[in-house]
Amino acid sequence: MTDCLFCRIVEGEIPATVVADTDDVLAFRDITPKAPTHVLVIPKAHYANAAELAAADPALAGRLIDVAGTIATSEGVAEDGYRLMFNTGRHGGQEVFHVHLHLLGGTPLGPMLAI
Ligand code: 5GP
Numbered sequence: 001m002t003d004c005l006f007c008r009i010v011e012g013e014i015p016a017t018v019v020a021d022t023d024d025v026l027a028f029r030d031i032t033p034k035a036p037t038h039v040l041v042i043p044k045a046h047y048a049n050a051a052e053l054a055a056a057d058p059a060l061a062g063r064l065i066d067v068a069g070t071i072a073t074s075e076g077v078a079e080d081g082y083r084l085m086f087n088t089g090r091h092g093g094q095e096v097f098h099v100h101l102h103l104l105g106g107t108p109l110g111p112m113l114a115i
């Protein structure tokens, strides 16, 4: 039993709408989508943020991006474009401290920052 929400999704203890599932990567729809396509791509192993993941296992960090690109194509957003985002820490707006790559698309996403 872990208190990490996304580890619990990996373990199947909390349901999620899964869109991709490989040996070491899971992708599922965000519960509060901010765009028509909003998918979270995570390593099944726990790392707190993107920098920790990349330092420990750069190939796995690359596979997150690869899976995100494949999902962008299957979701039909690749041609018009999309945004990939790792929020990190308090100022970055990170709420879940299990690294996740946001894939956002399906509409023009507006300016990069709201500030
Ligand atoms: P962060 O702010 O950490 O970058 O993003 C966390 C994301 O996780 C948010 O977009 C939020 O909507 C999503 N989220 C939070 N709890 C759950 C959950 O239980 N299931 C799913 N599928 N997404 C969640």
Ligand code: ZN
Pocket: 004, 005, 006, 007, 008, 045, 046, 047, 097, 098
């Ligand atoms: Zn975790």
